[in-house]
Amino acid sequence: MTKKNKELSLEQREEILRTLKARFEKNMNRHKDLEWAKVQAKLETNTEKLWSLNEMERTGGEPDVVGHDKNTGEYIFYDCSVESPKGRRSVCYDREALESRKNHKPENNAIDLATAMGIELLTEEQYRELQILENFDTKTSSWVKTPANIRKLGGAIFCDYRYETVFVYHNGADSYYAARGFRGSLRV
Incomplete structure (x- = not known):
């Protein structure tokens, strides 16, 4: 896949950021002591990673922040859907x-x-x-x-x-x- 294929439109970026923010705020137990503004700032400067999060969302993964690596400064996202993501089942x-x-x-x-x-x-x-x-x-x-x-x-x-x-x-x-x-x- 080329880099061009991994770009979201402005509307798509705004939508995935709204979705991630709402999930972040609803599930604070997953990321105590983390601030959404800092996560969002990181996401906005890493558009290819934002594309990946959109793919996680699109396939039913419901990604959310579960940690922060203090050594690298990276935020860690996992699929947090209640069951295994629907759009990724029936695969070997x-x-x-x-x-x-x-x-x-x-x-x-x-x-x-x-x-x-x-x-x-x-x-x-x-x-x-x-x-x-x-x-x-x-x-x-x-x-x-x-x-x-x-x-x-x-x-x-x-x-x-x-x-x-x-x-x-x-x-x-x-x-x-x-x-x-x-x-x-x-x-x-």
Whole structure:
């Protein structure tokens, strides 16, 4: 994708900023001691990241600020939709898994979608951090970044939240389900 494709119109920029501000203000428990004005200033100088946040929003992720890296000055956004983002479900883990399927291939894969959106899949650790804020994925599940040794053997991992516990599971990387998508992160 070229840089031109990753630009929002003025109207789109204003709309995503309004959406993010409203979510930020509604969910202060996710980002105590952070100020929207500082987040917005950072977003306005990083239009490509704003485009990525718009893609997260467009696919149902409901991105929100979940932290601030004091070393880099970056704000950390995660998908905070209650369930795995609807616009990113029914995908296998990566391109290799997609190409290995002989029949009933899904339309896409989590890694390629995340890359095209300019975001990263959550790691298992990040997924657990997210669950401290609220309960997510109580009816769905989300692929998470899979360690190379597991992926090399054909597997991939995903997480969900059931029985007041985060569960980490494995599957063949080529599997896909209507209730499994992926959650992303973005640093701005």
